[in-house]
Amino acid sequence: MHDAGWDGAWFRRAFFDNGAPLGSSINSECRIDLIAQAWSVLSGASAAAHTGPAMAAIGKHLHDEPAGLLRLLAPPFAQSTPNPGYIQAYPPGVRENGGQYSHGAVWALMAQALQGDHEAAWQSFEGLSPAHRSQHPARGPVYELEPYVMAGDVYGAAPYVGRGGWSWYTGSAAWLHRAAVETLLGLNVKGRQLSMTPHVPAHWPGFELALRLGTHRLTLQWGTVEGAAAPTHHVAVGEWIDWQALPADAVLRVAQAAGKGQMTA
Incomplete structure (x- = not known):
């Protein structure tokens, strides 16, 4: 993973059949992906010399602090070649295509906590928790979903930045519960x-x-x-x-x- 998988400042996401990387600094779209960075920590397969820069890259490239979002990837897909598949069919900033996709954001929250960045982890939790997002003075009015159930995603592109996507997403709810009890509370x-x-x-x-x-x-x-x-x-x-x-x-x-x-x- 530290050979072909390391891009110099973060981990690459995948490779196409022709060997071209995805989630690399050479890509014009999806230069960096959230999941690869988070799981470099959660898997225990890497070490601080690589996970430190990888997690720092999340803050620099994927964290939208005003909107309280951890984007799944950036920049979103629009005209990428080779085509990564169905994900490019979503509009840029929606669901997996550069929005806050809850599964990946929860994994990043867990990685932030385990890395010792407790403030960032709590900030990420507030961005994921429907109760916290709904009661926020700026984020709440644009969220437009129930404050008591988990959203699968939150949009990350204008004019709908911060709007909740797929509601009642039980898989993400289970992961956020685990992150709260097992990671934050420990x-x-x-x-x-x-x-x-x-x-x-x-x-x-x-x-x-x-x-x-x-x-x-x-x-x-x-x-x-x-x-x-x-x-x-x-x-x-x-x-x-x-x-x-x-x-x-x-x-x-x-x-x-x-x-x-x-x-x-």
Whole structure:
């Protein structure tokens, strides 16, 4: 992937049958693609020397801050040769053709968080969350979709920048839920083991998470939580614990300082 796949400042997206690259600086359309950069982090197949520039390229080329969009690719397809297929049939800036396509944007959010850029990750979450977008004073009026269901895409081209596309998109809703709980809040449950490694923005004083696992009703606390119940157990960030060995109504306080916790039997 660091040979043919690396373009010098970001990862290429694909190759045509004739060997021509897609998502490369030599392309006039789709010079950069969001998914390749995000999965260079999520896959664990690369390292900081490449993922750092790749994620920085997202901010430079694909992030539309005023509109709160992470575009799937840029520039959009219009007259590309070789033709990439059905994606070019969409108008520029619509759905996969350069709009904010929710699946890819969620993966980018997760990658931003795991890279340690918690502020960018939260900014991306606000751009994806229908509740946050709908209540925004500038983005809300142009969104024109329900504030309680996920959109598959948000348009990225004038005169419809910020308008929601395919509504009630359950696949993207599931990914955003995972990103919120597993990446931002950092909850990880594997069989009998659980840990928490939050990646939340600096303005969050803390949070409390109610978790039901079998007959257990656990409460996990991080940071300052007003009116929180007194903790019965203390764990370090990233420390693995056996939740089945805890009382059924345990309250776990997760320390804000990073720890080196190991998975226990």
